Amino acid sequence: MCGIVGYVGHRQAQEVLLDGLHRLEYRGYDSAGIVTLGKGPTLLRASGKVAELGEKVAQHGTADTVGIGHTRWATHGEPNETNAHPHQSGDIYLVHNGIIENYKELKAEMKEQHFASETDSEVLAALVHSLYDESTPLESAVGQALKLVEGTYGIAVVSVREPEKIVVARKGSPLIIGIGNGETIIASDASALLGHTDEAIYLNDGELAVCTADTVDLQNMSAQKLSPKVEKIEASMAAIQKQGYDHFLLKEIMEQPETLQSTLKGRVSPREHKAHLGGLNMTEKQLAGVEHVLIVACGTASYAGMLAAYYIERLNDKVTVQVEIASEFRYRTFHLPKKSVALIVSQSGETADTLACLREIKKRGVRTLGVVNAVGSTIAREVDGGVYVHAGPEISVASTKAFTSQVAAMVVFGIQLAQAKSTDNKAIPKYIKELWQLPAEIKKVLSVMPPQIEEIAKRYAHYDNSFYLGRDVMYPTALEGALKLKETSYVHTEGQAAGELKHGSLALVDDRFFEVMLIRDDELLDKSLSNLAEINARGGHVIVITNSDRDIDAETVIQVPTKLTLMTPLVMNVVQQLLAYYIAVARGTDVDHPRNLAKSVTVE
């Protein structure tokens, strides 16, 4: 949440910073600002999107070659210009991601200080300033201030007195330093570095760095020098551009055949009926000994976990699987069986609650495996092993391709577990075959179905309420469909197990609602059809999404052409993604930047 950029080099800083903020806008879009240092400081801030800031930059352009910028997702104080970053205190300008938990106490101690904003970040700027005298270099003042702070931060700080440097530090909020040729670019997310450099230093918690155009001096909070590890950034510019699509959301839905292939490549072998994830850091014997799998995640990633649990369980009849929402689980007095392994699922690899869970689980001595998309992210670095899902940068705030890849990667894990436990598991070849066919099946849906779904979306876009329903594997799929619709179109949507409806929610069914029922052509078909009949009998407006070719009685039936049976949820989910997208477009929402939300939830 929130995006940070910084630049020190030989180019016009405003241009680099503004471009970086546009790329980081998906992390927060309440307000934005930049400050550059030259003849004097030029501070420009605007409420709203980065484009608003762009207009100010066009009017007040400078040739300055040093500066920092920020795009905000409001935590303390409303999203207006005064609360926008950078915050100033004397010679100091600071941008901050995270939350300073003791800011009220710190503020109370600075009685003489006038605070313009309501933010915790301005208090941190003032604290640095209070420790910054003539004989103190900026990095020392920052280091001393951070010792007094409780909470989380990724910060970039500049001073008018030392305009050749940017000081950065992190605890719990990511910061990456891109090493260029005679220039250094700082960002909270690698996407802002693409096209400038592919070499970067990922700051660890408790580290501080002094960046100039040609040097990066890394230290810990006790000012001891550290040797930085320079890593390669793997993403390409194409991955963060819309490439002709109207929205990133549609682009990312359409990319799924390729991104899923990247998830499976080298990990699933249909010829040998084998699955293998390279990074688990577990021996066959250790895997064979696993008796309990815990999956923790938030939001869409948690629904991916719920869906994958059905598969892991079915593939491993002696293994128990438990799925938990990280924001709740971290505070529980939980106990895990001895032979447990925990899958930590996160697209961004930075979600605060998921990260906190990971640390809690590690404290209990349980092995943790990441199922992560963002390479080099905090969760990926802290787990004992795991798998990158390789879906590429996901820019749309609503997650689509990451979900598909997370489920697929966890199914591969389930297969690998089953292989380790028994050489004679008859179910494995069919799972492997279907996984292998999945990208082509999704491609088929994406190439023929969008016009039909767009037309249906237009017919249902006027409803302000909906239910998404499914049984068995279609239940977590329905939860994901519901989340996608509500966050992109602001339609009030509830996902439910179809069998639960008559235990209460059926009372809501009337003309203000439409219902989406996911019906799979399998042994629970008849039960699902009974639920459908119950809704029809009460005047429901049901859209059935199904792979069955039976004659189904519903207001609208979307027949999904697929030969798969086990992996149908991932094919039908693509239809739901398109439905949510086209309803959002029809309702005129800001599809890629839903109100009140931001990508990568680094606050608790």
Ligand code: F6R
């Ligand atoms: C919904 C969505 C969120 C995320 C959740 C977890 O479309 O994107 O619900 O799934 O915030 O994020 P990660 O996967 O980054 O941990």
